[in-house]
Amino acid sequence: MATQSQAQFFSSLKRYYSFYTGGFVAFVIIVAILEQMGVPNKILGYIFLAATVMLYAGIGVMSRTADVSEYYVAGRRVPALFNGMATGADWMSAASFIGMAGTLYLSGYDGLAFVLGWTGGYCLVALLLAPYLRKFGQFTIPDFLGARYGGNIPRSIGVFAAILCSFTYVIAQIYGVGLITSRFTGLEFSIGVFAGLGGILVCSFLGGMRAVTWTQVAQYIILIVAYMIPVVWLSVKHTGNPVPQIAYGYVLEKVTAREQVLNDPTTPDGAKEAEVRAIFKGRQEAAEGKLKALEAGGVTYLAEEKGKLAQAAADLKAKPEADPAAVAAADKAVADYPVDAAAAKKAWTAAAAGAKAKTAPVMKHAEPFAGDEATSNKKRKNFLALVLCLMVGTAALPHILMRYYTTPSVKEARKSVFWSLFFIFLLYFTAPALAVLAKFDVYTLLVGSSFSELPSWVSAWASVDKSLMSITDINKDGIVQLAEVTIGGDLIVLATPEIAGLPYVITGLVAAGGLAAALSTADGLLLTIANALSHDVYYKMINPHAATTRRLAISKGLLLVVAVFAAWVTSLKPGDILFLVGAAFSLAASAFFPALALGVFWKRANKWGAIIGMSSGLGICMYYMYMTYPFFGVNAPLWWDINPISGGLFGMTAGFAGVIIGSLLTAAPDKEIQNLVDHVRYPNLEGDIKTEAA
Amino acid sequence: MQLTEKHKEYWQRNLRVTGILLAIWFFVTFVIGWFARDLQSITILGFPFPFYMAAQGSLAIYVVIIWYYANYMNKLDQEYGVHEGDE
Numbered sequence: 001m002a003t004q005s006q007a008q009f010f011s012s013l014k015r016y017y018s019f020y021t022g023g024f025v026a027f028v029i030i031v032a033i034l035e036q037m038g039v040p041n042k043i044l045g046y047i048f049l050a051a052t053v054m055l056y057a058g059i060g061v062m063s064r065t066a067d068v069s070e071y072y073v074a075g076r077r078v079p080a081l082f083n084g085m086a087t088g089a090d091w092m093s094a095a096s097f098i099g100m101a102g103t104l105y106l107s108g109y110d111g112l113a114f115v116l117g118w119t120g121g122y123c124l125v126a127l128l129l130a131p132y133l134r135k136f137g138q139f140t141i142p143d144f145l146g147a148r149y150g151g152n153i154p155r156s157i158g159v160f161a162a163i164l165c166s167f168t169y170v171i172a173q174i175y176g177v178g179l180i181t182s183r184f185t186g187l188e189f190s191i192g193v194f195a196g197l198g199g200i201l202v203c204s205f206l207g208g209m210r211a212v213t214w215t216q217v218a219q220y221i222i223l224i225v226a227y228m229i230p231v232v233w234l235s236v237k238h239t240g241n242p243v244p245q246i247a248y249g250y251v252l253e254k255v256t257a258r259e260q261v262l263n264d265p266t267t268p269d270g271a272k273e274a275e276v277r278a279i280f281k282g283r284q285e286a287a288e289g290k291l292k293a294l295e296a297g298g299v300t301y302l303a304e305e306k307g308k309l310a311q312a313a314a315d316l317k318a319k320p321e322a323d324p325a326a327v328a329a330a331d332k333a334v335a336d337y338p339v340d341a342a343a344a345k346k347a348w349t350a351a352a353a354g355a356k357a358k359t360a361p362v363m364k365h366a367e368p369f370a371g372d373e374a375t376s377n378k379k380r381k382n383f384l385a386l387v388l389c390l391m392v393g394t395a396a397l398p399h400i401l402m403r404y405y406t407t408p409s410v411k412e413a414r415k416s417v418f419w420s421l422f423f424i425f426l427l428y429f430t431a432p433a434l435a436v437l438a439k440f441d442v443y444t445l446l447v448g449s450s451f452s453e454l455p456s457w458v459s460a461w462a463s464v465d466k467s468l469m470s471i472t473d474i475n476k477d478g479i480v481q482l483a484e485v486t487i488g489g490d491l492i493v494l495a496t497p498e499i500a501g502l503p504y505v506i507t508g509l510v511a512a513g514g515l516a517a518a519l520s521t522a523d524g525l526l527l528t529i530a531n532a533l534s535h536d537v538y539y540k541m542i543n544p545h546a547a548t549t550r551r552l553a554i555s556k557g558l559l560l561v562v563a564v565f566a567a568w569v570t571s572l573k574p575g576d577i578l579f580l581v582g583a584a585f586s587l588a589a590s591a592f593f594p595a596l597a598l599g600v601f602w603k604r605a606n607k608w609g610a611i612i613g614m615s616s617g618l619g620i621c622m623y624y625m626y627m628t629y630p631f632f633g634v635n636a637p638l639w640w641d642i643n644p645i646s647g648g649l650f651g652m653t654a655g656f657a658g659v660i661i662g663s664l665l666t667a668a669p670d671k672e673i674q675n676l677v678d679h680v681r682y683p684n685l686e687g688d689i690k691t692e693a694a
Numbered sequence: 695m696q697l698t699e700k701h702k703e704y705w706q707r708n709l710r711v712t713g714i715l716l717a718i719w720f721f722v723t724f725v726i727g728w729f730a731r732d733l734q735s736i737t738i739l740g741f742p743f744p745f746y747m748a749a750q751g752s753l754a755i756y757v758v759i760i761w762y763y764a765n766y767m768n769k770l771d772q773e774y775g776v777h778e779g780d781e
Contacts, residue, residue, distance in 0.1 A: 109730070109744070112749055115748065115753070116727075116752060116753075119752075119753045119756050120719065120723050120753075122756060123716070123756050123759050123760060126760040126763055126764070127712045127759075128712070245750065246739065249739040249740025250739075250740040251740075252740060252745070366734075366741070366742045366745045367734070368731055368734065368745075369730065380727075380728065380730070383727065384727050387723060387724070387727065388724075409778045410771075411771070411778060414763065414764035414767055414768060417764070418757070418764050421756060421757050425754070425756075425757050429749065429750050432749035432750075682704070683777060684776050684778045685701070685776060687696075
């Protein structure tokens, strides 16, 4: 690409996206006017979701291509700035957009592990991988493993690992798509999943990486605008300062002061909190008592208790002046009574745990690793382990690394990592501010207000979804206590526009932003999976003489198959989203990072080292998760108290050890491979070999 | 393809800057994280220092690290004559 045309390309891109941003703002204004004219909220939600998905489809259709290099790496002419935005959207998933602020709200300082891990990893990408991969310049990450270590075995392990971690991650994204679509349009979750899937496919199906890149830039713009507006508004409301990131330090001080009041039973508010906690303590003990009786009495106890309830209901009905509501409640108690011992055990264990969670004092938001010394040390260890796994995982997830193949040069690749992190940073340093501002609102405005006049967003969300917002007057004093409120993490971002008192159009915008975040990440991941299968398995291993049209046809076909399969798995609702995401990072960190980094920085690393390192890293990580994560039901003891989500810690260690030991035990790689390493280390060498695939 | 002394020096300088920047990265992430409880009494802009670092400070330092590296290396390429064409 000649200088002139790349510069022209860059300036026309800037023009397109400026127009696009202007058009989007105009669109939001029009919807706002429609809202003022009285169009119902549900219609506004439809308009928002349908318009943005159609927009992505439009970009997808315009970017359709039949050229291999365009399809796999967007023609290698994406300027650093735009590649940064695309990486930002590719990177920030439904978990970042919707879940992160909520995680921070619920876990305070300890939740910052995600913020640190998901940004700091880019230092590793920038310093250890991106420029070198760009110089190598082929299509996929297994390509690099195949060339650097020789033979099909390292490539195959790479393909397997790329598919495993991308698939785990994509399920979390499609889940997010389904959640947003179903919440804002009222469709069934599983229909929402497949509707969202259509949105994902229109972006990537026709144009591969080229289409995905240009839609991701568009999606980044929507998601960042959608995230910022409500937070800025909330900040103005509480502090008068439109820069939430600066203003919230003082809000945090107030939150901390409020936490002290609520935890101090000598203050009036603190006394009320203590009263509610005592009631929960009673409920916990009651549930535990029932569990104990069940263990001793078994089925007989269960039948007796049920009999008592039925008797009470019958007595009530026998009275001439029976209150119909009380009768219905008594009947419901009989109908809801656990049918067998297993169901009873499950229900009462859950009740005891739920009540127990409410007996603890208010968590201190800014305090790191709260608890007694042993708990605190355990938390600190897990915090740092999680940060490390997320960072190294960042520097190993194929869908992110792949993006640095698309820049025009090594120089641009380096700048592009800077832009990537800059654009990611904008959202990630806002999320902690949002968490604190929302907490301030809840602690000062909601707590202490009267049940008869709850803020409208509270009653609205409490009626939509009990898992996001539930509020009950436990001590019957008519005043809200903090312990009477249960908030689900996802609520924070979804409800911020309403907390800030913004019109519904902003809620629609936030939904569109969440959808953009989930769709863009899902696109990148599906493309990674389809490319690993079509390029690495089919073209490089099965049929190296395949014609271009055939390669692309296979790639698109696989994309469709993988997407439908992923949507099907998602509709079964497996596991916990945050765990799935964390697992993907641990798996990637264990499988790829040691072989990739040592492949550049250690010439002595060879084929057998890579094979042993990658397979043992991946193996140990999978084994540890299988043994310890409750979902699989094995529940083996933890190693050094490290939680299953950070299993990558052991995987990485095994991976590095495997590469080093395996390489030293076998012969050094030959001259050709050593030349390849020099080739990737220098952006330009005289008499250099050429590895870049056109 | 024969590497000259100059080429080797380029790679050494690359390794040095990479090492220094990674040390900074490690310090702001893991050392401050490890001592978070002990640094709690220091306050900055209303934030306890460890909270500030984990929520903003370290993130900003990461951005600067990457920016510095890109600039430094792009200049080093020129200095050692291993830069790419005019793209």
